[in-house]
Amino acid sequence: MSPPLLAVDGLGIRYRVGREERQVVSDISFGLEAGEVLALVGESGSGKTSIAQAVLGLLPGNGRISAGRIVLEGTDIAHWPERRLAPLRGARIALVPQDPVTSLNPVRTVGAQIEEVLELHGERDRTRRRTRVLELLERVGLGPAAQRTGQYPHELSGGMLQRVLIAIAVALRPALIVADEPTSALDVTVQRRILDLLDELRREDGTAVLLVTHDLGVAADRADRLLVLRRGQEEESGPTARVLGAPRSAYARQLLRDAPSLAAPPPRRPADGPVLLRVEALAHDYPNGHRALDGVAFTIPRGATHALVGESGSGKTTLARCVAGLLRPGHGQVRLEDTAVEALRGEALRQFRRQVQLVYQNPFASLDPRQRVREIIEEPLRNFAPLPRAERARRVAGLAERVGLAPELLNRLPAALSGGQRQRVAIARALVLQPRLLVLDEAVSALDVSVQARILELLAELQRDLGLTYLFVTHDLAVVRQITDTVTVLRQGRVEEAGPVGQVFARPRSDYARDLIAAIPGRTAIPEGALS
Known part of the structure; x- marks a missing residue:
């Protein structure tokens, strides 16, 4: 059996706060196959974003990997320096962040920002770069591409901006996309279209997705497997249908009860007062x-x-x-x-x-x-x-x-x-x-x-x-x-x-x-x- 695309083994993460170090993630392990979606779910402080940042090599300056391995396509990248990680990002592993407004440069056109990724990773021919930008914009549903490429972020809606970020993420056909709350600020119909787009790209290219979300409804619909986190530790994991249908831990059961999209609607009294x-x-x-x-x-x-x-x-x-x-x-x-x-x-x-x-x-x-x-x-x-x-x-x-x-x-x-x-x-x-x-x-x-x-x-x-x-x-x-x-x-x-x-x-x-x-x-x- 071939090894998984991504294997996280015994991961520990610590943050320095003042003169002390605080453990925020302890002994986390999981694998992710090509074309698969694994959702990291849990409350704020559960460690899900820290795990995603560690996989990308983007932990904040006061954070460090204190234990374990992060093996991408057979190579442990957990302790690689930035000069080795930078070429990987975009080419083999890409990020779709939560907030498109703060993730894009407001004074550069969206076409220029997509083109920059291609240039940074070695595409020197300007004509080929621009052709690829048009292809990407059409692929993520941002037509007419020739018009969109010259627009600035403030001229596009939130859903359109998120499509630009997806275009940037898939520009170099990465093997893994880390999607960090990619739709939490979007309306439900826009959210569905963005998630449908990610699913379509995943099916076409065999890209794996590590989905970070606090929305259990999104995880239920889109993930093959769930990893439920609490205070930096694994609370429960397994196939989505099993975790949702027969959660083993009290914490996972409470999370599911609390999720309005998964709960049965309670009966409402008639609103017929003065x-x-x-x-x-x-x-x-x-x-x-x-x-x-x-x-x-x-x-x-x-x-x-x-x-x-x-x-x-x-x-x-x-x-x-x-x-x-x-x-x-x-x-x-x-x-x-x-x-x-x-x-x-x-x-x-x-x-x-x-x-x-x-x-x-x-x-x-x-x-x-x-x-x-x-x-x-x-x-x-x-x-x-x-x-x-x-x-x-x-x-x-x-x-x-x-x-x-x-x-x-x-x-x-x-x-x-x-x-x-x-x-x-x-x-x-x-x-x-x-x-x-x-x-x-x-x-x-x-x-x-x-x-x-x-x-x-x-x-x-x-x-x-x-x-x-x-x-x-x-x-x-x-x-x-x-x-x-x-x-x-x-x-x-x-x-x-x-x-x-x-x-x-x-x-x-x-x-x-x-x-x-x-x-x-x-x-x-x-x-x-x-x-x-």
Whole structure:
């Protein structure tokens, strides 16, 4: 039997932090055959990205391989110097990174950036390089190639940029591609097209793929085998169907339970209470003439959760800003009970914002890095509610406890918190003024599956106990299926479909909604009782 394309044997990785070294990966072993997909899955801190970086020879400066071997095509490259590794990257092993925006040079055309890879690896003939660039752009579905080659990154969408990165990765026909969260920032339909492209290239060229992902739905659909990691150690591994169908470890079972794309949707109660929010015939044009919203209408009953879904550019965020009073629509009306939001001005608008609070996607960017947690949660009270200092402190402490923040965290800065803890701070800050409506703008999309599950559980608990109403803006339809009562599907600023979640997901009327729902990853079935 021939050896695997890639064999990782007893891998250990350590990072230097100050004067000490910390073990982040211990005794990891796996093999990867030509044409195979192996998914590394686990929470933040599980070691999956460090393993991928070690395979590429791209560990950060304070990291080192402390044990084991990385054997690529029969040669141990674990301790090769950079001068030997550099020619391998691109030629035999390539990377598709997570963020195409930061991975491409903004001042060079995409054609020049693909051509550079060919030139660096020895193709001196300019005509042949340019011909190959056109071939690659067409191959990854970026036609007309002659036009695309002269465009700059800012002129392309996120999905198109990811295709450019794939073109760069496959330019030299590598034997192995390391795909590090290659679709985590993309809409479900764009995600499906990118993953389909990788599958097609893999089948045509026999390229192996080491897929790093926290999305178990993606892993379920695309990987031949899974390696489940926890705190730098192997928790479970094996064929995807076996791990999903009969997970052996409690941790793997919990990960699968937490994955919204793999879980059965829970029954939702009818959303038929008094209307809290009413949006009527809403339309908005931006100064460049782009119509972001066109006749949008929906209602949210008090205590219910309504989702706005759609691809990038569908108008979701514009609509959320209109609801929050941050943007005045050109036409139509937003009413919070008897208040016409678009008519508010000055102090009346400022006071309205006590009633509607926003929780953003990136808690780190939305929290002041110079303020301590206590000050962040307290700030809205200082701005809106002239309460004695002791009463403000009591409210902050009580709310922090309510959202699961330990008392010792109140004196920390945001940089000292995990992603899940930061999002809890953002939720506490939004709740401190006791609003009637929370607008959650991609509030869990940047979180690992287990952290995401805990935040969603917290939101459900707060809704039950406090009677909160949620407007949930997201591109993650798997989450929508799990937690919302009603949904509006937007496409290019118009309502494509709307209604109770169960009805829309089970019997979508429009082709667009059907395509969105069909693109939800994780269609692999888990046998009943497998996770009990």
